[in-house]
Amino acid sequence: MRQTAAIIGGGVIGGGWAARFLLMGWDVRVFDPDPDAERKLAAVLENARRALPSLSDVALPAEGALSFHETISDAVTGADWIQESVPERLELKHKTYQRIQSACAPDAIIGSSTSGFKPSELQNCTSQPEQILVAHPFNPVYLLPLVELVPSDQTSDKSIEVAKSVLTSIGMHPLHVRAEIDAHIADRLLEAVWREALWLVSDEIATTAEIDDAIRYGFGLRWAQMGLFETYRIAGGEAGMAHFIAQFGPALKWPWTKLMDVPDLTPDLTEKIAMQSDAQSGGHSIRDFERLRDRNLVAILRALKSQDSAAGKLLNAQDNARIKPIKDMTRPFVTVQRTVPLDWTDYNGHMNEARYLQAFGDAADRFMELIGCDAAYIASGGSYFTAETHIRHLNEVHAGQEISVTTHCLGGAGKTMHLFHQMRSGDRLLATGEHMLIHVSLQTRKASPPAPKIAETLAQIAEGHGAYGHPDGIGAAIGKR
Numbered sequence: 001m002r003q004t005a006a007i008i009g010g011g012v013i014g015g016g017w018a019a020r021f022l023l024m025g026w027d028v029r030v031f032d033p034d035p036d037a038e039r040k041l042a043a044v045l046e047n048a049r050r051a052l053p054s055l056s057d058v059a060l061p062a063e064g065a066l067s068f069h070e071t072i073s074d075a076v077t078g079a080d081w082i083q084e085s086v087p088e089r090l091e092l093k094h095k096t097y098q099r100i101q102s103a104c105a106p107d108a109i110i111g112s113s114t115s116g117f118k119p120s121e122l123q124n125c126t127s128q129p130e131q132i133l134v135a136h137p138f139n140p141v142y143l144l145p146l147v148e149l150v151p152s153d154q155t156s157d158k159s160i161e162v163a164k165s166v167l168t169s170i171g172m173h174p175l176h177v178r179a180e181i182d183a184h185i186a187d188r189l190l191e192a193v194w195r196e197a198l199w200l201v202s203d204e205i206a207t208t209a210e211i212d213d214a215i216r217y218g219f220g221l222r223w224a225q226m227g228l229f230e231t232y233r234i235a236g237g238e239a240g241m242a243h244f245i246a247q248f249g250p251a252l253k254w255p256w257t258k259l260m261d262v263p264d265l266t267p268d269l270t271e272k273i274a275m276q277s278d279a280q281s282g283g284h285s286i287r288d289f290e291r292l293r294d295r296n297l298v299a300i301l302r303a304l305k306s307q308d309s310a311a312g313k314l315l316n317a318q319d320n321a322r323i324k325p326i327k328d329m330t331r332p333f334v335t336v337q338r339t340v341p342l343d344w345t346d347y348n349g350h351m352n353e354a355r356y357l358q359a360f361g362d363a364a365d366r367f368m369e370l371i372g373c374d375a376a377y378i379a380s381g382g383s384y385f386t387a388e389t390h391i392r393h394l395n396e397v398h399a400g401q402e403i404s405v406t407t408h409c410l411g412g413a414g415k416t417m418h419l420f421h422q423m424r425s426g427d428r429l430l431a432t433g434e435h436m437l438i439h440v441s442l443q444t445r446k447a448s449p450p451a452p453k454i455a456e457t458l459a460q461i462a463e464g465h466g467a468y469g470h471p472d473g474i475g476a477a478i479g480k481r
C-alpha cells in the first residue's frame with residue numbers, strides 16, 4: 001500500500017513538499033484555504049516534474065495521487081506524515097496543530113516547516129507533543145536534500161527515528177539538530193549574511209545585483225561543495241585551519257561587519273531593495289526564474305554526482321539503493337531505466353546524440369557488472385574496452401520522459417563481447433546500439449581472456465539470448481542514400 005502525506009498549507013514550501021512526496025511515490029492530501037491554492041501548486045508540480053527526476057540515473061517510483069480537501073481533519077485522516085507549512089505565526093501554528101491532532105493517527109509524524117520556532121514552542125497547547133518535531137526544508141524542497149530535523153525533549157525517540165527514515169526514503173538528508181534553538185542552524189547562518197547584505201544596500205555601498213554577483217561568482221560556488229570549514233581549512237595552506245585562524249581570527253574583532261545590528265526596514269529601504277531587485281530580474285516572471293534556478297541546481301548537483309562528492313554522493317547512494325536486481329538473465333533484460341535529465345537535451349529541444357551513447361555505455365557497464373566484471377574485478381586488473389559502436393537514431397525523446405534499454409547479448413566467445421541494445425520510451429523504439437567489446441588486461445593494456453567465471457557466465461547468457469531471435473538492425477551499416 002502506498003504511503004500518504006498530508007500537506008497543511010500549500011504555498012511556496014508546502015507546494016515543494018507536496019511535489020517531493022508525490023514524485024517519490026506517496027499519495028498527497030492537501031489543505032489550504034486559499035481558493036487559488038490548486039492552481040499555484042499545479043505550477044510548482046509542473047516545474048518539479050521536469051527537475052526532480054533529472055537528479056536520478058535510475059527510474060523513480062510511479063507518481064502518487066494528489067487530492068485537495070475542504071478541512072484539515074479530512075486531509076490528515078489516514079496520513080502517515082503530516083507536514084505543516086502555514087504562515088510563520090505562532091498562534092496560527094498552535095491552532096493548526098490542535099485541528100490536526102483532533103483527527104490524525106496517534107502514530108503519524110507531524111513535521112513543521114518553521115524557519116525559526118523551536119519545537120517546544122510549537123508543542124505548547126498540543127495534546128500529543130511526542131509526535132511533533134521541526135522538519136525545516138530549503139527552497140526548492142523538491143531539489144534540495146537538506147532538512148533540519150529538530151526535536152524537543154518531549155518528542156519521542158520513535159518519532160525521531162521514523163522521521164529520519166521517512167525523510168531519507170524520499171531522498172532527503174535529515175540533519176539532526178541536537179539542541180533546539182531559534183532558527184536552527186542554517187537559518188542563523190543565512191540570516192547573518194542577509195542582515196549584512198541589507199546594511200550594504202541601506203548604506204548605498206552595493207546594489208542587490210552587486211551583492212548577488214559577489215556571492216555567485218565566488219564563495220557561493222565553493223559552498224555548494226565544501227561548506228565553510230573545509231573551504232577555510234584549504235585557505236590556511238599547508239598549515240591548515242590553525243594557521244587560518246591565527247591569520248584571519250583577529251579581523252573578527254575589527255569592525256568589518258555590522259552583524260549584531262539590523263537596519264530599520266523602513267518603507268524607503270524596502271522600496272529601494274524591491275526596485276533594485278525588479279530591475280535586476282530583467283522582467284522575468286517568478287515561474288521563469290524558478291525554472292532557471294532548477295536547471296542550474298540540477299546541473300550543479302549532477303556535476304557533484306559525477307565527482308561522488310557532497311550532495312552528489314547522497315544522490316549516488318540513493319540511485320544504488322533503487323537499482324532493482326535482475327531476476328532472469330537468460331533472456332534479453334533491462335539494463336537502464338531512467339528519466340531523460342534536463343541537461344541531456346540540446347538546441348533542438350530533444351536528447352542530444354551523445355547521450356544515446358551515454359545511455360548505451362551505462363547499459364554496457366551494468367551488463368559488465370552483472371557478469372562479474374564489477375569494481376572488485378576491475379581493481380584486480382581485468383576489464384572490457386569498447387572497440388566498435390554502431391548507433392541508429394530512430395526517434396526523438398525529450399527531457400522528463402522515461403527511457404529504458406534492453407540488452408541482448410549476441411556473443412561472448414574468447415576475448416570478445418557482442419552486445420545489442422534497444423532503447424525505448426514506452427512502446428516507441430528510440431534507438432539501437434550495437435557494440436563490440438574486447439576484454440583487456442589493465443596492466444598490459446592489451447587484449448586478454450576474461451576470468452573463467454566471467455567467460456562461463458557470458459557464454460550461458462549468450463546461449464540463452466540466442467533463443468530470442470535476431471532483432472532488426474543487427475549488423476546494419478550506413479548504406480548509400
Ligand SMILES: NC(=O)C1=CN([C@@H]2O[C@H](COP(=O)(O)OP(=O)(O)OC[C@H]3O[C@@H](n4cnc5c(N)ncnc54)[C@H](O)[C@@H]3O)[C@@H](O)[C@H]2O)C=CC1
Pocket residue numbers: 008009010011012013014031032033034037084085086087088092096113114115116136137138139
Ligand atoms: N519561503 C521560504 O523560503 C521558506 C519558508 N519556510 C517556512 O514554511 C512555512 C510556510 O512558508 P511559505 O510556504 O513561504 O509561505 P506561503 O505564504 O508561500 O504559504 C503559506 C500557505 O499557507 C496557507 N494558509 C494560510 N492559513 C492557513 C491555514 N490556517 N491552514 C492551512 N493553510 C493556510 C496560505 O494560503 C499559503 O498558501 C513557514 O513556517 C516558513 O517559515 C521554510 C523554509 C523556507
Ligand SMILES: C[N+](C)(C)CC(=O)CC(=O)[O-]
Pocket residue numbers: 114115137138139187190
Ligand atoms: C528566509 N527563510 C528564513 C524563510 C529561509 C529558510 O527558511 C530556508 C531557505 O530555503 O532559505
